[in-house]
Structures are given as structure tokens and as C-alpha cells.
Amino acid sequence: MKGARMATAEGLDRAVVDLASRALKAGAADCVLMPVEVPAGDSFAYVLVRDAGLLERARALPPVMPVQGARALASFTGTMAGKKTLAVLRPCEARAAVELAKLEQVKLDSVTVVTCDCPGAVPLAAYLADGGELPAWTGEPTARPICRTCDHFTGGGDLHAATLGQAEGSALLVPLREKGSALLEALGLVADADALAWEQEAAKLTATRREARSKAHEELAAEVAGLSGLAQFFGNCIGCHNCRSVCPVCYCRQCYIDGDSWEAPAAEYLGRAQNAGSLRLLPDTVLFHIGRLAHMSLSCVSCGTCEDACPADIRVAQLFGMVAARTQRLFDYEPGSDAECAVPLATFKEDELHEVEA
């Protein structure tokens, strides 16, 4: 693999902003979607920008991920007929975007995605309270727990800005897909530098992370074994459904659990209370989570936005990521890696899953 050298003397953010500005000037993009510091300076938000000047406070990799980039993409790509967008996303956001494209919620035709090697994000609540820096690759871990076991921290975009295995002050722009190559060409950049150092460093770290992830999953699986384990895990859940609302994959305007079929007359609730002695309210806490897992785990990219949004400090992302790893393994499916590979939920095979037959 080869890439084009990119100087990052003033930091990666500056370099990516310059790249985006040049893309706008060269007409390779009509707009740029990037995280930008909000007016109060206390957080970041995705902004679709037409004028390069407005990228002054943009960051390629903010310390936090308040909104999942794929969700930002989903809110407008349907309206962008004919306009070219350059979107700077974290790898998990890029993968979620691919999943959403398969679910017809995002149009990626005229979007060129640029990703960077991601060391993770810090927990949102902690950042809003005390500020913070982008986590470092080594040393004391400050990234969210879900980030610490992430094995998809590199690649994912059409063009990838690799910093792993690179010298200080330098990054490698590696085209991973056709649109990535087209962007390099439009910018007059040539992919003539060897990418081996990046590939090797990334592979090494991926292996370490995979081991950590397996271990974490094993421990968590033991903790939540059985319905009582799961009920205990979601003990403090208040049913706010923030986890669902911020999830990029959960795109339904009206969730199944908010529909008419779940409404019941008072006598039915009293009946349920009589059967069990008492009925916790609002009802169906665990059912909601199991239902959501059943609906979206195949496309879960373990981005962790759900856990950031939970007001009850529940380790939602860690649980969902653990279950997702298993359901995805069942179908040998990797969300976001291949736009041509349909989501297993939408694929019927007559001859499969014999192991669950009676």
C-alpha cells in the first residue's frame, strides 16, 4: 500500500483543515462536514461548511464525540443531490455511515470520507465538567472504556490520514477506496510513499486491543449471565431512551416500543402486578434493551455514544458491544467494512443456523 505524505507540523487538525480548504478551492468538494468548536467553546458539533474560512475552529479529532458523525450525515445527505461533500469522521463514524447507507438512511454517492487514526474519545460528562485532551496512544488511559478495547481505530474512510508508525510532524494519506484516490488526484497529491510502517503498527495495536476486548467481553458476559444478571445491570435505568436516540443505527422515527401495541388499560398493569407481587414502572426496562439489541446489534460499531448519553452511568456500550460481537460472529459479519455486503437481517438463506433448530 502507498500513501501521500502530509506535513502536520502544526498538528493533525490544522493539516486536515488545510486539506479540506484545498479541496473546496479545487472544486473537489462543494462542502465540508467536520467537527467545529461551538460558540461557547465548551463542546464540539458537526458543521456543514461551504466557506473554508469557517473552518477556523474545526478539529479533525475532537477530544469528545458528542454526536455520532453518521447521524449528522443521515440528517442531510438525502437533500444533497449533485453536491460533493468531504466528511471528516472517526473510523467508527465512517463504519456507521456505511451501515446506514445499507439501511437507506444515508447517501454516500457524493460523499468522500476522510478518517484518521483514532486514539479514542474522553467521556462526555467528564469533558463537559473539566475539559480534557484527546487521549494519548500510550500512558495513563483517559479514553472511554469502549475506546480502550476498540480494534477498529484505523481505516474506515475513502481516504485515511495515518499517524501511527509515522514520524512526528508527518502523516500519510492512504487512499483506501476509489473516491480516496480521486481526491488525492484532484489535490495534485501522489501516493508514492510506502505505508508499511503504518500497516505494521496498526496490526500490532489491533492484536493487543483484540485481546483486551475478548477479555473484557468474557468478564462482562459472566456478570450479566441470566435474566437476573441483566436486570441487575440495568437496575438504575430510568427508561429515558437516550441510548437509542443518539445511536446512529437506531434511525426509526417512532421506535417500536413507543407504538400503540405496547399501550394497555390500567387493569392489565394491575394484573401484571398481581401476578408478580409488584410491577416496576415504567415497565419493560430490560425488554427495551433486549429489543434494541435484537434490532441493531448486527450493525453496532461500538462507538460508545450510547454510554456517553446515559444519565444513570450504565455501561450500555460495553454490553451492546459484547452482544454485538457475538451476533456478528454468528453471521461472520463485520459492520461498515464492505458496502456491498448486505446486513444479515435483510438476507434470507434457507440453509443456516441449524444449531438453533430443535
Place this chain on the structure above:
Amino acid sequence: MAKVLKVEGGVEEGLRKLLFDLLDSGQVKGVLALRRLDEKGAAAYSLAADPATVKDILPFHPLMPAQGGRVLSRLTGTEGFAEPVAALVRPCELRAFVELVKRTQGSLENLLVISCTCPGVYPLSASLDGGLGPKLETYWAAAAENEVPDGLRPACTACTEFVPYGADMTVSLIGGRDTEVVLNTSKAVEAVGKLSGEIAESNGDVKAIEAMRAERGANRKKLFEEDSAVHGGLDGLVKLFGRCIGCRGCREVCPICYCDLCEFVSRRSDLTPEGLQADLSGRGALRLPPGTLTYHLGRLAHMAVSCVACGQCTDVCPADIPVSTVFSRAGASVQGMFEYLPGRDVDEPLPLTTFRTEELAEVED
């Protein structure tokens, strides 16, 4: 002078006995109240049907994991109770439920409503990881001294509507006298008539209520006049809601926001190609997903008239935005315009659905 039931053993023990007796004797078939989740102070609402489960009830535990009005609406929104059920709810939860009843989202049928003079609740964050247990002693001591306990929800410290309207029974939690359950209705008198317990006449601790009202009123004035969240115009709102992540948790937990499909999630609120073009040409940029402020201001327009200032919205916000301060301030303004207090009277019509040819002349040119 009102009829009161004197309760022995303090708030927790005494009220539990009352609830047990009501359930065990068949006076009610169920009791809606907060139930203990662990030994550390976590709790959740539950509908108890078996008297044996009453021992886990924490009557008026200072936590509001779900808004009681919303819980009652979930239970009775389709069809009301056919048999008597007792419900322990705080004044703001009862007011919210009454607002929902006006909107045909709930029924007061067969409900024995037990409310309280409310010392307030702690934010959800205070209850996580064992935080609430250690606070309880201080909490009840402060309530007995007519003082606002430290560390409560900001909405509670500024709440002047802590005496319930329309409850069948009101438990006196504020003030240092023995726990009294004021029997406001004949339904209440009948319900306790068959149980053991001394029924007396009492004037209540008026001084305690007035002292609490004075302290809270001063806090409210301060919050509404000085809190920067409330002032600063549109620019101020842009800055404040800048860190909003669009989770819509504020709407989800709000008792008044009952719509299955919110206007601001519906297709009507989607970005159109024309809208996108206009924003890009006009301003050069557009924050995505769009409509952060539109959603908040729109929600204000829809529900401010019924906002009971419970503070559930601030509690759930993952971005630590003081939503309740902004919304209740706007709510107070709107309600003042119509001389309306949400939940005060179930027969009082909603200003939103009441047309008068002669009104609001001040907004005409």
C-alpha cells in the same frame, strides 16, 4: 381545622403501615410508590399488589427516577383503574398528571391520591453508586426544620408549589411535628375509617409552610432573575444549547410531552434541499443534525403553559444544560399571562385550547 390521621413510627415506618393496612384490608388493590432497588438508596416506581411487598416501599424517598405524572398516565392513559389504587406522588407529579388528564392522557378514576408537603428531591446523579443513603438523615432533619436541604435539584430549591392541590391525603413532611396525614376528601376519611389509627383535628403547621415558602420564594426569585441561563437573548440560548447533543431526553422524561411522534422528529421537520441551500448560501454553514434551537423553542411553545417545574429535564440531560431553569422561567411567564396554574384544578380549561375573542390585546399592533 382538618381531619388528620396521626401516624406512629415516623414517615417511613408509619406510612408503610398505612399502605400495608390499605392493601391488606382490600381498601385498595394496588399501591403506586417508590420501591427500594438496593441498600444504597436507589429506587424505582412500582405498583405493589401483594401486601408482602410493601416492606420494600420507600414512601416519599427523595428521588424522582420517573415523573409520577408520566407513570400515572402510562397506567391510566388507555383506560382508568376499575378498582381502587393508592398512588403516592409529589405535588408537581400530581399537577402534571392533572394536566395530562385535561389532555385525555390519563384518568383519575378510582385513584386514592396520597401526596405530601414536599421537601424536594435529589438529582439522579446523587443516587448513583450509593450516594443517597448517607444523605437521608440530613434530608429529613432539614425538612423537619423547614429548611431546604443541600444538594437538591435546582428546581426543588426554587419551588413554591410544594403544597398539593386536589390530593385525597396530604402527608406533612415539612415541619417538626409528628407525621400527620391530612384527610382532604371524604374518600380519604372513608378509606382510613376502617383502619386502626387515631383521627384527630388539626390546623397543621402553617408557620413551617410559610417559612419554607419564604426561603424557596427567595431562591426562585434569584434563579429567575440572576441565572445567566435565563437571560442573554437568542445569543445566550445559542451558547447555552451549544453543547446539546440532540438526545431529546428532556422531552422523553417530561410528563407533559406525551406525543408518540414529536413534531420535531417528524418528516415536517426534516431538512429540505431548499432549506439546506438557503442555509449554505445565506450563512455559509449549517450545524448538523439541524434544528437544535428550533426543537427547544418549539417544545417551549408547545408545553410551557403546562410546565410544572419538576426539573426532570435537567436531571436527564447528558450535557448538563439547565433546561428546567429556562423552561420553567418561560413557563411562569406564559402561565402568568393567562393567570393559569397548571394542575391546580382539573376543571380549569387549558389556555391552549380556549379561544376568547377578547384577549392578549397587548400583542396586537
